[in-house]
Amino acid sequence: MDISTSEPSRRTVTRHELTLIVASSFGALLEWYDFYIYAALAGTFSTLFFPSGNDTTALLASLATFGAGFLVRPLGALFFGRLGDRIGRKYTFMATIVLMGVATVGVGLLPSFARIGMLAPLLLVCLRLLQGFALGGETGGAATYLAEPSPAGRRGLYTSSLQTTATLGLLSSIAVVSASRSAMDSASFQDWGWRLPFLISIALLIISIYLRTKLSESPTFQGMKQAGKLSKAPINEGFGKWENLKYVLIMLFSTASGVGVVFGTGHFYSMVFLQNTLKVAPDTVNLYLAIALVCVFPFYLIFGWLSDRIGRKWIMMSACLLLALTTQPIFHALTHYANPRLEIFQKTSPVTVHADDCHFSLFAAPKTECDRIRSFLSASGVSYKKVPLQAGESITTTIGDVTVHGSDRENLEHALLAAGWMRHADPSQINAPAVVFLMWLLIVYLAMIYGPMAAFMVELFPARIRYTSLSLPFHLGSGWFGWMLPFVVSAMAVESGNVYFGLWYPIVIAGVSLIVGVLFVPETFRRDISQ
CATH class of the missing domain: 3.40.30.10 (Glutaredoxin)
Structure with a gap:
């Protein structure tokens, strides 16, 4: 049934709603911070936890290990999604963050390859898998928990605050890693300083747990429980009945895969490309990305707010279209503005x-x-x-x-x-405003699709199987299509010999997501989500 959006959109945010937003968002921030630390230190991990002798192989192995955490996210989605639909959103929501925090601290305590040999990468992979398993339950839980009590006319705006945590998590990881690097010489950082960002997350974990203990159970879940309408088999009901399965498949091959490649391209591969291909100093890349992230931040809320007024579908599909059309030009432009000597050398x-x-x-x-x-x-x-x-x-x-x-x-x-090649990009020749703008543009695409997406996912499925149904396609699409993107794009570039060839991967996925979305994604922003 249609819900009027005029009255809720005019009133102010209540104290309870603000507490709900902060508690949900802060916990999600910790989840993303934990994951992004590894991305920020992928180059360092390639030398610490993998055999020496081949820098390219070590980097690819490090990126593959980073992506491994995302491959198990669908398993976490099924496990925690079922718990969330059976025993409640709150307690499941608490379990995921504790598991994530323990795995992150474990990485900070892990011995290097030089000390324990091949056991080091094996243990690293295991901890990454544990992180991914936990995050598989976190994203769906956070979206469900925050959206269900939100006013109908502000659902996109409220849940977009949750989506900003991905940017805040990356920004926090960059700040902590950069501060750790600057506080010591490079040898000390390589020896033990890299552990500090992981161990610092203990404080964030304690705060997150405290905030979540203050939350009550979702009123939608409580209502279903009192009415005896909880699903006894949310996995079978969500994926065994065509009326639900069709939306799982639509979401998987449209918005979920789309957000994955937009996310992977803007947040991760732009960093990898600037550092490892264009040879821009890591601290400089982190600074540029940090500036871009700060400038993008309000756009998550803007697109979430806008989706409450004009709908969610076409905003998300526009992001896929723009990524498909502009990825190659943007990365060629990054070469032109970040390392013009390399561009001239290649020509x-x-x-x-x-x-x-x-x-x-x-x-x-x-x-x-x-x-x-x-x-x-x-x-x-x-x-x-x-x-x-x-x-x-x-x-x-x-x-x-x-x-x-x-x-x-x-x-x-x-x-x-x-012949004119340089070991490192010349800082005096880098056009910093242009590079920042291009990185900002890629992340604006993410704000377009990610800002409205939490509300869209919750609105797509019935309440009794919502946690399970939205979690699995989201993590299959964003994890398998998107989060392996830095590794897949880098591997395609190595195999082809063309540094731009791998970019066809996100372009093709974004194109498919666009076609499926235009044809099959329904508009959901006026749906009643209480049933």
Whole structure:
């Protein structure tokens, strides 16, 4: 049934509603902070927890480990979603944050590869899986818990405050990591200082637990419990009946997958690209991203508010369209403004690898000369073409007019430098306002789709199976399509030899999300969510 939105939109926020928003949002902030610390330290983790000898392989392994936490999120969604629909939103909501906090502290206490060998990456993966499992129940719980008591005409605005925590979590992680780096020399940070951001989360965990103890159970859940309308089998009911399953599939292949690739591109891969491909200093990248995040922050609330007035569907679909159309131009522009010397080098000194016996190996050191050459070029942020050897030829790399025989790194680097390549981006040539604007633009797309999305997900499913039904497709779509994005895009770039080739991954996913969304996503902003 349609709900009038005029009266609720005029009244002020009550004290109870403000407490609900702060408690839900602060807990979610901790969840995102814990996850983003790892993203901010992915380069450091590649040297601490994985075998040395191949920087590209170590980085990919570190990114894959980061993505592993998202792969198990659907399992957490099913487990905690069922609990949330059976025993209540509040207690399930509490369990997820405790589990997340314990896993994060565990990462901060983990011995490095140098001390315990392969057990180090194994334990790291296990803790990342535990984090992902907890987050699988957190997102759906937070959205459900906050949306159900919200006024109908302000549901988008209220829940968009929850969505801002992703930005605040990343911003907090950047601030803590940067402060830790600046407080000590690089050797000390590499040795033990990297642990501080993880251990600091203990204080945030205590505050989050305290705030959540002050919350009462969702009135919607209480009403269903008193009326005896709780679902006895929310998983079977949510995914075994077509009237519910069709919305699960629609959400999975539209808004959930769309928000995943928008999120992964704007929040994560832009950082990876600037640091590892364009060779901009990590602290500089963090500063640019922090500025962009601060400037984007109000847009989550703006798009949430706007979705209460004109609807949620077309705002979210517009974000997918813009990402599909502008991703390649934006990343080419990042090269132009962040490292113009690299752009000139790539145009004037094309690189060609003449070799056979090339392999793509994720967790092993390069075995052949071709593997070593490609690993070095990829780690240097250099695009290249690979052509097969002709009869009687030996392995060579052509850099502009210079030919380098064999795979010696010093010879390759000398030839690159002679052709105009630089080990690091020249700070004096970086157009900081342009870089910040481009990073801001990518995250504005996220605000467009993520701001209204919590309200949309809650409105899409009936209350008795809501926690379970919305959690699974969200984490399948955002986790499997989106959160593996930094690894998938980087791996595609390494395999193809083109630093921009992997960007077709988010473009294609965003395009599919747009088509499915336009055709099948219903408008939900006037739905009654009490039933």
